[in-house]
Amino acid sequence: MRAAILSVGTELLFGQIINTNSVYLSRELQMMGFDVLYHYTVGDNAGRLKEILRAAFKDCELVVATGGLGPTQDDLTKEAVSDVQEDHLRLHEPSLEAMEKIFSRMNRPMPENNKKQAWLPSRAVIFENSEGTAPGFALENGGKTIICLPGPPREMKSVFENKARPFLQSKSGGVIAHKILRAFGVGESVFETELLDLIGGQTDPTLATYAGEGECSLRIASKRESEALAGAAVADMERRVMARAGRYIYSDNGDDLPTVVGKKLISGKISVSSAESCTGGLFAEKLTGVPGISAVFGMGFVTYSNRAKAEALSVSEEILEKYGAVSEETARAMARGVREATGSRLCVSVTGVAGPGGGTPEKPVGLVYIGCLLDGKETCLELRSRDVNRAWNRNYAVLAMFDHINKRLAR
Amino acid sequence: MRAAILSVGTELLFGQIINTNSVYLSRELQMMGFDVLYHYTVGDNAGRLKEILRAAFKDCELVVATGGLGPTQDDLTKEAVSDVQEDHLRLHEPSLEAMEKIFSRMNRPMPENNKKQAWLPSRAVIFENSEGTAPGFALENGGKTIICLPGPPREMKSVFENKARPFLQSKSGGVIAHKILRAFGVGESVFETELLDLIGGQTDPTLATYAGEGECSLRIASKRESEALAGAAVADMERRVMARAGRYIYSDNGDDLPTVVGKKLISGKISVSSAESCTGGLFAEKLTGVPGISAVFGMGFVTYSNRAKAEALSVSEEILEKYGAVSEETARAMARGVREATGSRLCVSVTGVAGPGGGTPEKPVGLVYIGCLLDGKETCLELRSRDVNRAWNRNYAVLAMFDHINKRLAR
Numbered sequence: 001m002r003a004a005i006l007s008v009g010t011e012l013l014f015g016q017i018i019n020t021n022s023v024y025l026s027r028e029l030q031m032m033g034f035d036v037l038y039h040y041t042v043g044d045n046a047g048r049l050k051e052i053l054r055a056a057f058k059d060c061e062l063v064v065a066t067g068g069l070g071p072t073q074d075d076l077t078k079e080a081v082s083d084v085q086e087d088h089l090r091l092h093e094p095s096l097e098a099m100e101k102i103f104s105r106m107n108r109p110m111p112e113n114n115k116k117q118a119w120l121p122s123r124a125v126i127f128e129n130s131e132g133t134a135p136g137f138a139l140e141n142g143g144k145t146i147i148c149l150p151g152p153p154r155e156m157k158s159v160f161e162n163k164a165r166p167f168l169q170s171k172s173g174g175v176i177a178h179k180i181l182r183a184f185g186v187g188e189s190v191f192e193t194e195l196l197d198l199i200g201g202q203t204d205p206t207l208a209t210y211a212g213e214g215e216c217s218l219r220i221a222s223k224r225e226s227e228a229l230a231g232a233a234v235a236d237m238e239r240r241v242m243a244r245a246g247r248y249i250y251s252d253n254g255d256d257l258p259t260v261v262g263k264k265l266i267s268g269k270i271s272v273s274s275a276e277s278c279t280g281g282l283f284a285e286k287l288t289g290v291p292g293i294s295a296v297f298g299m300g301f302v303t304y305s306n307r308a309k310a311e312a313l314s315v316s317e318e319i320l321e322k323y324g325a326v327s328e329e330t331a332r333a334m335a336r337g338v339r340e341a342t343g344s345r346l347c348v349s350v351t352g353v354a355g356p357g358g359g360t361p362e363k364p365v366g367l368v369y370i371g372c373l374l375d376g377k378e379t380c381l382e383l384r385s386r387d388v389n390r391a392w393n394r395n396y397a398v399l400a401m402f403d404h405i406n407k408r409l410a411r
Numbered sequence: 412m413r414a415a416i417l418s419v420g421t422e423l424l425f426g427q428i429i430n431t432n433s434v435y436l437s438r439e440l441q442m443m444g445f446d447v448l449y450h451y452t453v454g455d456n457a458g459r460l461k462e463i464l465r466a467a468f469k470d471c472e473l474v475v476a477t478g479g480l481g482p483t484q485d486d487l488t489k490e491a492v493s494d495v496q497e498d499h500l501r502l503h504e505p506s507l508e509a510m511e512k513i514f515s516r517m518n519r520p521m522p523e524n525n526k527k528q529a530w531l532p533s534r535a536v537i538f539e540n541s542e543g544t545a546p547g548f549a550l551e552n553g554g555k556t557i558i559c560l561p562g563p564p565r566e567m568k569s570v571f572e573n574k575a576r577p578f579l580q581s582k583s584g585g586v587i588a589h590k591i592l593r594a595f596g597v598g599e600s601v602f603e604t605e606l607l608d609l610i611g612g613q614t615d616p617t618l619a620t621y622a623g624e625g626e627c628s629l630r631i632a633s634k635r636e637s638e639a640l641a642g643a644a645v646a647d648m649e650r651r652v653m654a655r656a657g658r659y660i661y662s663d664n665g666d667d668l669p670t671v672v673g674k675k676l677i678s679g680k681i682s683v684s685s686a687e688s689c690t691g692g693l694f695a696e697k698l699t700g701v702p703g704i705s706a707v708f709g710m711g712f713v714t715y716s717n718r719a720k721a722e723a724l725s726v727s728e729e730i731l732e733k734y735g736a737v738s739e740e741t742a743r744a745m746a747r748g749v750r751e752a753t754g755s756r757l758c759v760s761v762t763g764v765a766g767p768g769g770g771t772p773e774k775p776v777g778l779v780y781i782g783c784l785l786d787g788k789e790t791c792l793e794l795r796s797r798d799v800n801r802a803w804n805r806n807y808a809v810l811a812m813f814d815h816i817n818k819r820l821a822r
Contacts, residue, residue: 015437026426041450280699281692284713288691300713
C-alpha cells in the first residue's frame with residue numbers, strides 16, 4: 001500500500017522547527033510494510049491543503065497528516081480533510097467531555113475556542129489523545145484513508161502508537177512484532193553487507209539498518225496473523241542475525257551503551273570513577289545520565305592539562321615527557337591515578353587528539369587511548385578514527401569507553 | 412516571490428536521515444524575502460519528480476531542489492529538471508576539468524560514472540562546488556526558476572552561500588545584510604512580546620525570533636540597493652533592539668555562551684576550574700569544546716555523591732547534613748573547595764535536582780544552585796525551572812552557569 005506524509009504548519013515552512021514527525025512516521029509506516037512515496041509540508045492554508053491531499057491521492061491510498069488540529073482560527077486541517085473526503089464536521093460529545101475533564105483537573109475554565117477541537121468529521125474513527133486536548137482520527141472515502149494526528153511530537157507519537165497503528169493493523173489483517181538490535185564497532189555499510197542476503201532475501205521478517213552517531217542499529221519486523229507467530233518469526237531471525245554479527249550487538253531492548261553499562265555496574269554494585277582528557281567530561285555526563293547511578297559513581301576527573309594529570313592523578317613527569325599526554329602509558333597511568341584517588345573497583349581513563357587541530361603525523365587527529373582498571377586488572381585500547389570533527393571524535397571515544405567496559409564486565 | 416523547497420532522496424522517505432536542508436533553506440529564503448509555500452520530499456523517481464515540479468510551479472516562481480546530483484544511475488534530478496524546463500543535458504567541460512583535478516589531487520583515478528556529474532542543462536548557470544564533485548546550477552524558463560544544489564548538507568550550504576544566494580540577490584536587485592543576536596534568560600514568547608511593535612511594524616528590516624534549547628535568538632535582516640545601506644539599516648535596528656532588550660543579549664556574532672565565556676577567559680588569561688554535581692560533567696565538556704581553552708582550564712571535578720564532595724572538595728559533613736547537597740551553602744562550599752584544590756582564579760560549582768525523580772516539595776526538580784568564586788569574590792545563583800526533563804534541566808543549568816560567569820566577567 002502506498003502512503004504519503006503531510007505535515008501542516010507555517011512554522012515548518014519558516015524553518016523554525018525541524019520536522020521530526022515525518023522521520024518517525026516514515027520509519028513506522030515502512031516497518032508496517034507501507035511504501036512511503038512523498039513527504040509534503042504546507043502552511044495553514046485550506047486551499048493548498050486540499051490541493052496537496054488530492055495530488056497525494058493520485059498515487060497513494062493512505063495519507064498520514066500531522067498538525068493543524070489546534071483550537072485557533074488558522075487550524076484548518078479538519079475542514080480541508082472533511083471536504084476532500086466528502087464529509088462534514090459535527091460536535092463529538094465524548095471528545096468534548098474528555099476535554100472538559102482535562103481543564104477541570106487543572107482547575108482552569110476551558111476557553112471557548114477549545115470547543116473547536118471537539119468538532120470532528122461525522123464518519124471518522126476518533127483517536128483519543130491522552131497527552132493533550134486535540135483528538136486524532138481516521139477518515140475513509142472510496143478506498144482512500146486519511147489519518148490526522150496532533151502536531152506536537154509527544155502527542156503525535158502517543159496517538160499513533162495507541163490508536164493509529166492498531167487501526168492500520170486491523171485494516172491490514174495482521175499483527176506486527178519488532179525488535180531493535182543496537183551495534184557498536186561496525187559501520188552501517190559493513191554491517192549491512194554482512195547481513196545482505198538476510199536483508200534482501202525475504203519480505204517477512206523485514207530487516208532495516210539505521211546509522212546512528214558512531215553506531216548503528218537493526219530493526220527486525222514481522223507481520224503475521226497472530227502476535228505469537230509474528231514474535232516467533234522475529235525471534236528466529238534474531239538468532240540468525242546473532243549467529244552472523246552477534247559480536248557487534250550490545251543491546252536487544254533499545255537501551256543505549258551508557259544505559260547497558262550503567263545497569264550492569266548498579267546491579268553488580270561495582271563502584272566506578274573516571275578521568276577524562278580529550279572528551280572533557282562527556283563520559284561522566286553520559287554515565288550520570290543513567291537513573292540510579294549515584295549508588296556506584298565515585299568521582300569524575302576532567303584533567304585537560306598535563307598539570308592536572310600530574311596533580312590530581314599523579315601521572316609522573318617522566319611518562320608525560322617520554323611518551324606524551326596522548327599515549328598508552330599516560331592512559332594507563334591516569335587509570336591507576338583514579339584508583340589511588342578514589343579506590344573505585346572500576347577506573348577508566350581517556351586521552352587523545354579530538355581535533356580539528358593538534359594532530360601530528362605521528363599522533364593524528366582521532367588517535368585515542370582508553371585505560372581501564374577493573375579489580376586490579378589493567379587493559380588499554382587504542383582507537384584511530386579518520387574523522388577530524390571534534391564533536392564526532394569525542395562522542396565516538398566515549399562510546400568506545402562504554403563498549404570496552406561492557407566487554408570487560410562480560411568476561 | 413513565492414518559493415518551494417524540494418528534497419530528493421529515498422533515504423529521506425525511509426526516515427533514515429532528518430531533513431535539515433529544508434530547515435536551512437527555509438530560513439535563508441525567508442530572510443531574502445521569499446514566501447516559502449511548500450516543502451516536498453520525493454524519492455529518486457523521474458516521473459514523480461516531474462509531477463512535483465509542475466505542481467510547485469502552479470503556485471511558485473522558484474523551486475530550490477537538493478539531492479539527486481550524484482554519479483549513480485538513480486540520480487535523476489538533472490534529467491527531470493531539464494525536461495520540465497524544456498532544456499537538454501550536455502557535457503560542461505569546466506566542470507569535468509574541476510572534477511578531474513579533485514581526483515588527481517587525491518591521487519586516485521576518476522571512476523567513469525563520475526563523468527555523469529559534468530552533464531548539465533545547456534542553458535543553466537553553473538554553480539561550482541568547492542566541497543565536492545557535483546556542481547549545482549540554476550535553470551530558468553518562462554519566468555520560472557529551478558535551483559539545484561547537492562544533497563550533503565555541507566556541500567549544499569557552501570554552494571548556496573557562495574553561488575546560489577548571490578545569483579538570487581542579483582535577480583532581485585538588492586543586497587541583503589543580516590545579524591544574529593543571541594539571548595539567554597528570556598523565553599521566546601516574552602522576548603517576542605517585548606519587540607512586538609518592532610517585529611510587526613515594518614517590512615524592512617525584518618526581525619524573526621527563533622527558540623533554541625533554553626535560549627533564543629533574533630535575526631535582523633535588511634535588503635537595500637547597496638551593502639552599505641543594508642548594513643546601516645541592520646545596525647540602526649540593532650540599536651533599537653538593544654535599548655529595549657539588551658539585558659538578555661550576550662552575543663551579536665553568532666557565538667554561543669560557552670564560546671563567549673571561553674574567549675573572555677583565554678584573552679584575560681583567567682584560569683578556571685569547576686565542580687559539578689547534577690550536570691555530571693556537561694559544563695566541563697562544553698567549556699573544553701572552545702578552541703584554545705587548554706591554556707586556562709585547570710581541572711574539572713564531577714562530584715556526584717556526598718562522599719566525593721567531601722573528599723575531593725572538602726565540603727564539610729555539617730554543611731551536607733544541615734543544608735543538604737542541594738543548597739546554597741553546599742554550592743558555595745564546593746566552589747571554595749575547587750579553589751583550594753586548584754588555585755584557579757575562577758572556580759565555579761553546580762548542584763541541583765535534575766529530575767525526573769528525586770524532587771521534594773521543599774526541593775523540587777529544577778532547583779539548582781550555582782556557586783562562583785572569582786578572584787576571591789563569591790556569588791551564588793538560585794535557579795528554579797519547571798521542567799522535569801533531566802537533559803533539559805542539565806543543559807539549562809550549564810547555560811545559566813556560563814551566563815552567570817559572563818555577567819561577572821563583564822563587571
